Amino acid sequence: MAEERRVRLLVSVVTADEVDAALAGGADIVDVKNPAEGSLGAPVPALLRAVRSRVASPAEVSVALGDAPHLPGTMALAAAGAAACGADYLKIGLFGSARPEQALELLAAVRRAAADVNPRTQLMAAAYADASHVGALAPGELPSIARHAGFHGVMLDTAVKDGVSTFTAMGEDGVADFFAAARALGLVTAVAGALGPADLERAQRLGADIVGVRGSACEGGRKGTVSAARVRALRAALALSAGVSHAGRLTTSRDQSSGGCLSGCR
Numbered sequence: 001m002a003e004e005r006r007v008r009l010l011v012s013v014v015t016a017d018e019v020d021a022a023l024a025g026g027a028d029i030v031d032v033k034n035p036a037e038g039s040l041g042a043p044v045p046a047l048l049r050a051v052r053s054r055v056a057s058p059a060e061v062s063v064a065l066g067d068a069p070h071l072p073g074t075m076a077l078a079a080a081g082a083a084a085c086g087a088d089y090l091k092i093g094l095f096g097s098a099r100p101e102q103a104l105e106l107l108a109a110v111r112r113a114a115a116d117v118n119p120r121t122q123l124m125a126a127a128y129a130d131a132s133h134v135g136a137l138a139p140g141e142l143p144s145i146a147r148h149a150g151f152h153g154v155m156l157d158t159a160v161k162d163g164v165s166t167f168t169a170m171g172e173d174g175v176a177d178f179f180a181a182a183r184a185l186g187l188v189t190a191v192a193g194a195l196g197p198a199d200l201e202r203a204q205r206l207g208a209d210i211v212g213v214r215g216s217a218c219e220g221g222r223k224g225t226v227s228a229a230r231v232r233a234l235r236a237a238l239a240l241s242a243g244v245s246h247a248g249r250l251t252t253s254r255d256q257s258s259g260g261c262l263s264g265c266r
Contacts, residue, residue: 025231033064062089069096076113107149129169153188166193197237
């Protein structure tokens with residue numbers, strides 16, 4: 001019997017000092033990234049290790065590997081390093097792999113590298129709702145590619161951080177279609193990209209497993225500082241209890257049918 005899906009709140013931090021506020025507010029997943037290097041900019045290993053040391057179960061840690069160029073070897077090495085630092089989830093943005101065959105090559109290399117270090121690391125591939133503006137892979141192509149690459153889930157985000165949300169860039173119907181295609185393939189679904197409280201409610205209604213925020217969780221916007229009060233307000237918008245969800249590691253129909261083999265499958 002498949003586990004009931006519960007939406008989880010992911011809060012991105014850019015310093016270890018923000019972790020306590022994210023957890024106090026009730027973040028289920030503390031995400032580490034470096035906005036100075038892009039939408040899904042990668043942090044240095046020391047920061048990831050520092051965040052990992054401050055986050056205990058049931059909360060989890062995710063890390064951005066970057067708005068990836070089409071360099072499978074480079075990104076595979078990055079994935080191995082992040083897995084070695086103890087991240088529960090790795091997120092990679094398909095920025096430079098604009099053709100489906102390129103995307104599959106890149107994701108397969110990342111999956112193999114992460115699995116060699118830690119088969120329990122869960123992998124999320126991100127497409128950009130504003131892909132047409134940056135020449136990236138069309139979002140509709142991603143679910144089947146991620147499934148064939150052995151990824152755990154897929155995510156929508158925005159490449160250009162100009163305040164335009166994923167829902168504005170792609171439309172509610174477009175987001176719904178993306179989620180439906182992913183769920184049909186047994187993938188976990190996630191969404192981020194300038195999301196406010198109303199967007200979180202929409203994402204939950206459409207079936208997102210994870211909703212990710214940075215700007216709306218901060219005093220002073222995306223470049224500000226994470227606020228526990230703002231994180232609590234976002235949990236309230238999702239009608240979640242004040243504490244961290246005990247949903248644990250998300251499972252999908254693929255987990256059930258494959259005996260738990262996801263990123264570790266070869």
